[in-house]
Amino acid sequence: MRITLAGIMRTVTLGCACLYATSGLAAVRDNTATYSLNMFSDVDGVAVFTHYIDYGLVTTGELTAGFQWVHDKVIIPAIDAAPGSPDAVDAITSASRPIIDNQDAYEDFVKIRNSLQGSVSYKGANAGYYISTENDYLAQMVSASYNRAFRDENFNLSGGLSYSWDDIMPFESDGTIGSAYRNTLHGNLVATQVLTPTSVLRMGVEYNKVTGQQHDPYRSVYVDGSVKPELHPDWRVRRNTFVRVSKYLGNESSLKADFRYYDDDWQISSTTYGLKLNQRVSREVTFSYRYRYYNQIPAWFFRDDYSMTTSVDGYQTGDYRLGSYGAHLFGGHLVWHPHKILSGLDFLRHTELSISYERYFNSNNFTATIIETSIGVSF
Amino acid sequence: MKRTLKQLGKTAAWAVLLSAGCLLAGCATVRPYEKEHLADALMTNPREVQVSMHEMKWLEAREGSTGGVGGAGGGCACK
Numbered sequence: 001m002r003i004t005l006a007g008i009m010r011t012v013t014l015g016c017a018c019l020y021a022t023s024g025l026a027a028v029r030d031n032t033a034t035y036s037l038n039m040f041s042d043v044d045g046v047a048v049f050t051h052y053i054d055y056g057l058v059t060t061g062e063l064t065a066g067f068q069w070v071h072d073k074v075i076i077p078a079i080d081a082a083p084g085s086p087d088a089v090d091a092i093t094s095a096s097r098p099i100i101d102n103q104d105a106y107e108d109f110v111k112i113r114n115s116l117q118g119s120v121s122y123k124g125a126n127a128g129y130y131i132s133t134e135n136d137y138l139a140q141m142v143s144a145s146y147n148r149a150f151r152d153e154n155f156n157l158s159g160g161l162s163y164s165w166d167d168i169m170p171f172e173s174d175g176t177i178g179s180a181y182r183n184t185l186h187g188n189l190v191a192t193q194v195l196t197p198t199s200v201l202r203m204g205v206e207y208n209k210v211t212g213q214q215h216d217p218y219r220s221v222y223v224d225g226s227v228k229p230e231l232h233p234d235w236r237v238r239r240n241t242f243v244r245v246s247k248y249l250g251n252e253s254s255l256k257a258d259f260r261y262y263d264d265d266w267q268i269s270s271t272t273y274g275l276k277l278n279q280r281v282s283r284e285v286t287f288s289y290r291y292r293y294y295n296q297i298p299a300w301f302f303r304d305d306y307s308m309t310t311s312v313d314g315y316q317t318g319d320y321r322l323g324s325y326g327a328h329l330f331g332g333h334l335v336w337h338p339h340k341i342l343s344g345l346d347f348l349r350h351t352e353l354s355i356s357y358e359r360y361f362n363s364n365n366f367t368a369t370i371i372e373t374s375i376g377v378s379f
Numbered sequence: 380m381k382r383t384l385k386q387l388g389k390t391a392a393w394a395v396l397l398s399a400g401c402l403l404a405g406c407a408t409v410r411p412y413e414k415e416h417l418a419d420a421l422m423t424n425p426r427e428v429q430v431s432m433h434e435m436k437w438l439e440a441r442e443g444s445t446g447g448v449g450g451a452g453g454g455c456a457c458k
Binding site: 036040050054153154188196197198240242248252253254258268286296299321327333354356368370372 | 409413414416421422429436437443444446447
């Protein structure tokens, strides 16, 4: 609660001011509100419950405003091994959570995160502010973007910039609170081109420069016979290029194919391929099937095991995300527009209900299930 | 082997961008009245962007790369 309350109050005030200014400029033409619940659970017993509330409005004066509140509850299970056993010692050493007293390790760890985001758009220009709070982390971001259509609205070019500054306040093992920071400068350029009356191409590039602490302050690594805190370089430049083609297939269906290439100066590079088929089963029901494949090569300082070696130029990591692996994601998404049931209720005629189920697994024997359900209303 | 994959990925990315550029240069203009299918929710659903952002949030906590949807975010409790 150190900075949380002030930050939230500041954001709420800013959001209300934006909404007030928006409604003052012109009459509100459309409102949309969506509630989503996302549930994530993995093979390690980690569970994440995320609630999203999105609200957007459009005025007759071409001004739009959006507001999003996100609430996360993360549950990391207690260590399931006898106290003092080698398994328990290993689990405590590599845990990515604060363990001030050894007893903490044998209890579930629950972490709460709240974030608020507000944005205002007018004639292609967009500005936004974001704040995210946890008991040991405060992140803030300002963003701006501009997009413009050309050639009879067959081509759209969008450019965006954002800057985020994070305060990291880890709980140290001696009970004190540490202090670190992480700053991210982000830029993107995205072009969208209508190719034919049934196909669209979207492609873009992104650049991120990250400075400051980029390792988990709670994780340790066995290095050359002793336990050392995880340490990553405090500088990282991340780039990616992506392309997506969307094609209307006829027979009430569409196909979307995408490709992304990512690399950074930690020498990680990855490729991602995705395919999604949308099929309208009836006037009210749409079903989507999707598949995504991801693979990457490791960071230059990543080693599977440091126990028989030294750290690499002073760096060591226990983060499998910096290693080499491949991952598959597949799932389905059902959207239902209950027009008939709600036909008598004009206010709710644009209600949308959806549910999705996805499975994620990678070559490190990590598997996860993701379920998301949502209800959206336009009025 | 690993660097070969990196080179291949990079080459593929540039090849796709170059091909896309060539395609754009030769694009015919599609008239507004021809865009019926493009406006269909199967092709342009604003909710899809929201869902992609939700997905990016948990994927960033499980993969070494980031981005690809044209935006950026800050901290995440799920990491």
